[in-house]
Amino acid sequence: MLRRSRCRWVFVCILLTVLLRLAPLKSDSDPTTQLIGDVDNTQSFGVNPISLILVQKLGYQSACNSCSHRDLGFTGRVAGKWYSVWADTLWAAPGVTDPELDTPGFHGMVRSSVSLLTDDPLRVVDLNLNDDWPVPHQQPFIPFNEDWGESSRTAFGGASLCEVDAGSATAAVFILVNAFEPDLVGAGVAKVQVINGTPTVTQRFGPKGYWWDATTTPHYGDKISYRDERSDYIYIWGGPPNRYTGWLEGGYIYLVRVKAADVFDLCKYEYWWGHQQGWKPEVLTTFTTETAALWGTGQGQIVWNDYYDCYILVHLGIAGVTLYMRTAKSLEGPWTPDLEIYSTTPIDGGLVYAGVAHPYLDPSGKSLVVSFTNNNRIEVVKVWFK
Template sequence: MLRRFHILLLACLWAAAVLADYAKQQRGAGDPTQPVGTNPIVKFETVYLGQQNANNSCSHRDLGFTGELQGKWYALFGDTLWCAEPLTDPSKDNTSEFHGMVRDSLSLTTNDPLVVVDLHLNDDSPVRHQKQFVPFNASWGEDNTYGFGGTSIFETANGAGGIFYLVNANDAGLKGAGIAKIELVSGVPTVTKRFGVSGYWWPSPSTPRYGDVAAFRDPRSEYVYAWGGAPTSITDTTDAQYVYLLRVKAADAYELSKYEYWWGEAAGGWKTGRPLTEFGVRNAVMWFVGQGQFVWSAFWGVYVFVHLGPGSGDVLLRTATSLEGPWTPDVKVYTATPIDGGLTYAGVAHPYLDASGKTLTISFTNNNHIEVIKVTFSK
């Protein structure tokens, strides 16, 4: 596993150098994905808080994107590797040994950003471990090795919720992006239905991977937004880095025909029920960004996108008055030191900790450790 991380890290560093040159060339060339204007985030102080762990289980994991459902906030993690029994402290685990895993898991957040409460635990003893959150379906050819990469859960209507996810068949590649319905079962968010004939609506070879970059329930409108990378059939290094956008009214999230796709301002903007079939700069909203999370900042009066620079370890914030963009240049608020040479990625926002927006707590993955910082803004 460590060898794979080193290979990925080298690939990211190479891509960062090559693609940074392209970004410089595109600025001022009418490219809507490139930064414009001035970022208002100038004065700030960043404090490192520590590493986030669960108080009722023990594992190593990544991601942890936050989302709200019925007044509570939850964190959705990616690959979740169980620690050996009877450990309760993951720092004492021998990470060279395998003790079991699931491809995603769900936790309840707390008022302490360093502590989460794991949900859907099994019967392991003396320490219970996480069960899979997005279930695989054997009738679709899936098994327990399939990944279901997701970002933030979101509320839809009548107390239910949803989640965008990307079906990863490992050696067979990415299958497609889908959405699942979430309902409270015994008070715990639970996936009760996956949509699509094969569990996804947007096939990866021909449509963007909606939701794999970010998903966001906009508190200022009726809509849920999802950002996704280019179709897997696009192999050109530059073109593969474009990010595309869709939205749907939260109450209509389970109806595919109600989805709206951003075709780009020059191509008519939002189009209902017309999936994007043209890919390139004029149809995209961002370029060369990592997975991240969006928040509305009452302090700044703008949307803020939290992400990490690919291959850099830099925690970055960019702003916009509209979720379609354009976006300001990034401001770096912190640089992570990679743990054991591993990858740093996935910017996660915790806006529920300060509704005023004067501070923003951010977590990110550092080689399967979740690290947390707190940024205090001033004008």
């Protein structure tokens, strides 16, 4: 009788733990409790159709006309050409042409840069170079603006270039402004025009160069941005407002979209409130497992794959060492479970993150080249599908 009572008590304790994990709690001081709801739209669903024949490491990507250490490199097409957008770009020492032969120390840097992609996944052409001799280095792709309180310390996160109009070679880039003191500032969009072969930021929108206040709204564009070739829309994913900082709550990702023709008009954006509520013109203000679109992917990239007839999300989780792919028929999800593609070894114990897809190298979709950041090197692998 005593043993049966203890079993019942253990069962009750377990049940209460589960209910507390699922129920929306009321505390305003703990942001985690605001995220847990009765519905979790970030859970995987269905079967991942991807099957692998071979995954091969190709090497490390570098520029043929400059020399820097860099991260991210999200790809985007504008007027028939593909470009990579980088975040921190650390110049190599004067005269150094191989990043692996760089000398110790700091030799200068910019907070963002842009390169032209080539048919060789290991070679890019750096654009917007300075006059350094004998090896030029990249200048900033997104310049800081002192009138907005920005300086050379201001960083600009973001993702892919999203084509707006091919005829005028115009695109948008979504940016996350990081002032470091005290924190992330806000997210917004900039107009990009290809001038003399170089994507150039010609205008940033918002009274201080951004739209969405990072303290109250998601960091739209800091995780994924994608010009959907199957619709008129650009889709933009971002992490939660600044107050959600933990491993769990900070891993949720929220979604907004806009027609490409209206990308520079904030009033035309639609916000994803989850499968139960759908798209709304009202800015998302409720951050729960119901309104989140993804969890735990970190930065990544989405492409449409003709071979599997679905969207593929490439990512490495939250600063992990394993490359994953998941699929969906709709950009709103639900997404299938992840398939492990490839695991790497962090260089010198550094961070591994930001999965990047290069779909232009095989339009059939039967293979996909993927790159990612490994301690400021861009590691490249090729995946053949069964």
